Amino acid sequence: MSSLIAYYPGNTLFHKLDPRAKIIFMVILSMAIFAVQQIPVALVVLAVMLCLWFVARLPFSVLWSFIKVLLPIIGFLFLVQAVFYPGNTPLIKPLIPIGRGYGQVTLEGILFAVLLALRLMAMIIMLPLVNFTTPVQIFALGMVKMGLPYRLAYTMTTALNLVPILQGETSVIVDAQRLRAMQSFEKGTLVEKLKAYPALVTPLVIGSMRRAQLMAVAMDSRAFGASKSRTYLEDIRLHVGDWVFICLTVAFTIGIIVASYVM
């Protein structure tokens, strides 16, 4: 069952962090992850993310469902890198030699694909780690305190929350079309899958537009955006623990970058 707002209530250390600490964590680590060049470093980053997932007591089954979605993409990456990455250590002779190492599966190609897959997984764990443990209104408040205008902050958090809503909506639409004997998503060829897309995308787009319009009605009737200086029922404060977390994050990020370029 998909929940509308992707927030998993909890009382863990990670839940209690100030949203600003989590936003800093999210922003600088996602940049650092792209800088990672070595498989061992990527493994360390991934392990840290998994530990945090455990600390936040988020369900591993949800994580597994993300990984499942990623698997085809990872498979595709492997294929592309194996075929096109220039390398000197051929593992399998090329079927069609293209020249200069292209077209043959090389050790370098495989290793690069592994690195990409690890980076992708680290990213895909990190984003929900923040999103799932922070109530929307607190997330928005964090952004406002960091200087963003309220309307923008709220629009951004709402957009984040639309992802699970659209996921739920998509699965209803896919089921409806499967019951009209559409099989392309289970066993169709790539061309058949592409041809089947309008049957999913059209209702999804029309439905989202209707939903957005109604949401605007509901928000207007509750005076959204009435004044720039809005008050907040809940207040947030950076505690010692938050500063420790921010320092650890910065240190970890520097560590990753140093390891990637100096080692």
Place this chain on the structure above:
Amino acid sequence: MTHLNLKISQGEFVAIMGENGASKSTICQMLNGIIPNSIGGRLSGQVLIHGLNTKETGISELATKVGIVLEDPETQLFTTSVKAEVAFGPENLSLPPDEIEERVAWALKTVRLNGYEERLPSSLSGGQKQRLAIAANIAMRPDILVLDEATSQLDPVGVEEVLSVVRELNQKYGMTILMATDASEMIARLMDRVVVLNQGQLEADGTPIQIFANTALFNKLMIRSPQVSQLATLLKNEGHPLPTFPITVPEASDGLQTLLEGTTPAPIDPVKPAVYGSRELAIQVEHLDYIYQPLDVHAVKDVSFEIRQGEFVALIGQNGSGKTTVLKNLLGLLRPTSGKVIVAGQDTKITAVAEMARHVGFVLQNPDQQLFAETVEEEVAYGPKNLKLAKELIEQRVAEALKLVGLENKREEFPPAMPKGDRAKVVIASALALDPSIIILDEPTTGQDYRGCHQIMQIAQSLHEQGRTVVFVTHHMALVAEYAQRVIVLSGGKVLLDDVTEGIFAKPDVVRQACIIPPQITELGQALPAGMGLPRNPLTVQTMSAAILNRFDQKFLATPSHSTLRV
């Protein structure tokens, strides 16, 4: 909407009725200035709220005058706790935190959600969500609360929850309430005034009695009056008017006793035990259990039933009673955790969904979740094309399906732009084009007006008459009584009752356990004193009126088994 003049005084409790397309939502959204300030359009004339022109008044000021609750609970809740949801409006008004706390506490107490402060709004039931939406609006202390079809997606319990809150707001705080709704029995019970709209114009305006007794109005428009009022109108047309025009059960019961005084009760034929369907099994569910992972929700517990080919069955129960889970198991979208489901001879545990689609047609509650093609014709041909049928056969299937739903003259229209009733018919035709022996409809009448409801149910009935098995899910008990032959009641994931329709409503106490309230006409039959010689559990207004008229003239003996409503 053209030339509409309407005045509402502070403290009134007003219902807005009308067919789909009568501009009910337009008027609701005009009241708090969303039209024309946020959504475009040309507004001539003016809307004044306490003398303030909505066109010239800011959203924030209007928001403190008029609150609005919409039909779909999901689109109006956007935070992650009940408390934050209610605080959202007052925060936008830049109120000091102390006052916000105070208002949140008051609003939650008023809608009886105190104690739920930290809950996730998405984890609440439908009725609770709508009450939360009310709290979020009244926390801004409006004088007027508008509910735009706010109860139409709720089960009867949810409707009652919302109504009792709204009534208290009206009586205790003098809040003006405007409700767009077609739940006429509720209007009769609670409201002071009914405004009937027709194509953007004011058609009628008066007290519930004035409106429901207006025969000319109900001949002109397809809107629903309470069943006891329908009965009174039928009797009046045959020359036997009740002493006073009734809109509630006690009024009708008193009136009937006066009317029938001195006539002798004719013996009623005992209800013959009905045998429905053929010998062949269409659906067989044996000890079905279903547990949702990863949260380990035990949604369906040891459910068993059999449906024979050609039966017309209603599946009813409160939200969360397991109806949807059972349906998904029948369709192969979910596989039983344990137990067995055989549909049209196929074991759903091992049959692909696309294969199931050949045997079972499914009509989704919201047509907009599957319409995508540019023409009706193309939309209906989608299923047969997926099955890779021959071109001539596809053409034939599409023609037959469109004829069955009465859309043969609208082949070239663009489905998303069609009226709601027609969109539902396109979806039914799409399911029929696969020529299934079983049709399952999941709340097919949600969001439809009276005309739409009966058009859809009459299509279902014609499919049943062709020998197909029809299973439908609904909260609308008058439709169950009028159309279904048999009813399966689910409660807490289990089968509570499984009987012919007469049998189900004959046990009002048991049915109420599943939070289901029998149709008003059945309640009238049960409210009449014993020995009146009238049916105890009449299912339709026609059955009841025939039995009464029979007392005056024997020619009315032949009772139509189903609605003879023209739609």
